[in-house]
Amino acid sequence: MPLVISHRGANRIAPENTLPAFERAIALGVDGLENDVHMTKDGRLVVCHDDTVDRTSNGRGRICDHTLEELRRLDFGIRFAPEFAGTRLPTLEEFYALCGGLKVIDVEIKRAPDGDTASAAEVIRLAKQAGLEKQLLISSFDPAMLLACAAADADVRTALLYMPASPCCEELYEDIGAFAKKYHLAALHPMVGLVNEAYLEECRSLGLMVNPWTVNLEHALVSLRDWGCDGVITDEPALAARVMYGKSA
């Protein structure tokens, strides 16, 4: 059965990419978590989707322009609901501390504004420190970031994220096997509309996992399950668990 990977945690019932969202997803019985990481001005990795804090906190500005201490003063819960007031920006270490029982930990490294790839080695170092390197699956839209991961540790598993507008699509579709080899990929993470049964079969024959995103509709979950997809990245972990495992979570 496909693994259920909760996108930004249980982001419909708690503020996305916060510890409460990840804890709620784990309580629903998911197989894995997806998050997004950025590096602060002082070189710390924090969990947040956007490169600014404007949408998800009561502050303003780019993560890369602030220290962790500055960012920790902000409230990442209040804009979602009053009951989450006081929720702080999680560090990647805090996120990893929740992940011991998971089958897959999908850390998406967002591109740094200056294109720097220093986050790659740090994501891996912290995963090893937490004893989670086997479950780790690093994803990125940026092939250069994935190459930096492979350079930091040849055994780390990486996944390319892509959508129709991604610059890499032409090269990828020309020869999926050659592309995967060039970038040392263990998995492909396509936008869900790009996946069909034949594509999954081709990737399977190449030894590549496929975990589409963001799979929120029951009919898509059912199709991917029946086609033997490896995992689904979803905003609807309870629905996905029911479709995949008959769980009533």
Ligand code: G3P
């Ligand atoms: O992991 C897939 C998905 O998270 C990629 O898009 O914008 O939600 O990070 P985004």
Ligand code: CA
């Ligand atoms: Ca993401």
